[in-house]
Amino acid sequence: MAIYQVSTATPTREQAIALAQSAVRARLAAGAQVIGPVTSVFWHDGEFGEGEEWQLLLKTTDARYPELEQHLLAAHPWQNPELAAVRVVAGAEGCLRWVEEMTISNGI
Template structure:
């Protein structure tokens, strides 16, 4: 079975998060996405310290699809330089991981 990742990014609105999530799942780069928010973020941006509300997206995918999902997110994200990061899923229910695997396998229609 493939290795798996949880890929994350954030948007400034719920609507943007839903649109981005749908675009990724529709092309089977992720089996599913959880949208969490709003969350409060503290950050440095263009040399200034700031805080703001964001909507976090958590994509479930195969590790071998990471380059494709990253490219898709960077191409379709409303921000010029969004966070796109991934952490390994080190364990999970077998049936769930099989679903992620079969849903996101390259060439799946």
């Protein structure tokens, strides 16, 4: 089973925490960190911009990723949010096992 670290960002800390809580409670992610504020520099709707965001990092498995993506897109405050998943190629065995165990859809 592959482990992913999934990232997105929100305009407020409260929104990032709400997404983290709902994803972890549903066991779509084993855990999450909210980081911020961070400064983002970007192009959006043809305009150059800079803004403050709160980054959200979640840990999940390849089996749970499709549901996590669907959940985040449905609950996200932005219409077309950044959402990326990076496969974890190495990590502490106990941590990787924890992600697998915590994302079992029927719970433990």
